[in-house]
Amino acid sequence: MIDENEFVKLIQENDRIIHKVVGLYADTKEDKKDLYQETLLQLWKSVKNFRREASFTTFMYKVALNVALSFNKKSKRIQTTTLDNANELSASISDKEDYEILYLTIKNLIETDRMIITLHLDGYKNIEIAEITGMTTNNVNVKIHRIKEKITHEFKKIDHGYQ
Amino acid sequence: MDINKQWQKLEQANFNQTIKKEEIMKAIQLESTSTIAELKKRLGQKINxxxxxxxxxxxxxxxxxxxxxxxxxxxxxxxxxxVGYIMLKQEHRKLVSTELIDGTVLDGLKSNLKAIKSALAKERIFGLLGFPVMMIVGFSFNSFLKGSTISDVLESQYNLTTIIFFVALVLFLGFAAEKMNKMAFGEHITKLETQIRELERIS
Structure with a gap:
């Protein structure tokens, strides 16, 4: 059984996961704060289900993503599912670094795609992603391929918009 | 562009803060704001x-x-x-266990959706059973105390009008509650259903 001190230590060692999920799933300051607190609370409540033979980061991801996908946003997000209009975006992204554009592109993906690509970029193998999400490994393979294609396509579109 | 390299840069720039112990302690002492917690609270009040x-x-x-x-x-x-108490108490217990996240993300979303739908359905069933009972008792209690029988109560024009009014009121309250639930949970249910569909879709 994990006690309070051990829990705090484990969270502090892996707090990147929470920041990442919160950053990618909440938009306003208020929503970020709520999602952040709710994630910590649910991690604490669910830690009794954690089996030590598994990795704590995987457990953390499962809980954080579960909370994020079930989270009720207070603010209604302005839906921009695709970066269709490169000119419209150019004003806001012209002075941005590539990694910032990547961040915006991932944030514009649908929530389940956002989850899969985040896990993939964090180094999880497809079989592990399948274990975390509940999808089949084949499905994960195809999805990752498509999401990467989509991201590359959006980047090219933005690049093309400048030329 | 190398997506993996940019992701590492993004991690360094955006996700590199440290959570303080006080923040963690404060968060774990708060009340949950999740839909499940909201329903649990509502069911708890109904049980009382x-x-x-x-x-x-x-x-x-x-x-x-x-x-x-x-x-x-x-x-x-x-x-x-x-019967209503047992039904609502069982539902309350289910919501408590749903709060603890175990299994995959898809399992979590499914049990979340199932728990919300089931709690709302049980509330509806109890509303349909409980309210009429409460109203009939309130309405006929006085007549029974005065020695009237059930047929005496039903024969009176005034009583019949009142019963019809109550039936209409129950139907209206049921309709209003349905609308309120749709407003409060409808969007959330749709969101969960969409995510489950997305995760289950065979590519």
Whole structure:
């Protein structure tokens, strides 16, 4: 059984996961704060289900993503599912670094795609992603391929918009 | 562009803060704001009302133990509310266990959706059973105390009009509650259903 001190230590060692999920799933300051607190609370409540033979980061991801996908946003997000209009975006992204554009592109993906690509970029193998999400490994393979294609396509579109 | 390299840069720039111990301690002492927690709280309040009415029915029966009609009416009411109590309590327990996240993300979303739908359905069923019982008791109690029989109560024009009014009121309240639930949970249910579909879709 994990006690309070051990829990705090484990969270502090892996707090990147929470920041990442919160950053990618909440938009306003208020929503970020709520999602952040709710994630910590649910991690604490669910830690009794954690089996030590598994990795704590995987457990953390499962809980954080579960909370994020079930989270009720207070603010209604302005839906921009695709970066269709490169000119419209150019004003806001012209002075941005590539990694910032990547961040915006991932944030514009649908929530389940956002989850899969985040896990993939964090180094999880497809079989592990399948274990975390509940999808089949084949499905994960195809999805990752498509999401990467989509991201590359959006980047090219933005690049093309400048030329 | 190398996506992996950019991701590492992004991690360094955006996700590199440290959570303080005080923040963690504060967060774990807060009340949950999730839909499940909201429903759990709502069901908890309903359960308290059901207990209150059961005690009230028993109390009334005890004070009128010589009146067979009152005993029968209170007995039926108590039984109906007991069934409601068991139903809501089971649902409450299910919501408590749903709060603990175990299994995959897809499992979590599915159990979340199932729990919300089931809690709302049980609330609806109890509303349809519980409200009429409560209204009939409230409405006919006085007449029974004065010695009237069930057929006396039903024969009166005034009583019939009142019953029709109550039926209409129950239907309206049911409709309003349905609308309110749709407003409060409809969007959330749709969101969960979409995510489950997305995760289950065969590419």
């Amino acid at each position: 009302w059901v207990i209150f009415f059961i005690l009230l029915f028993i109390g009334v029966a005890a004070f009128n133990y010589t009146n067979t009609l009152i005993i029968a009416l209170m007995g039926v009411s108590t039984l109906t509310y007991l």
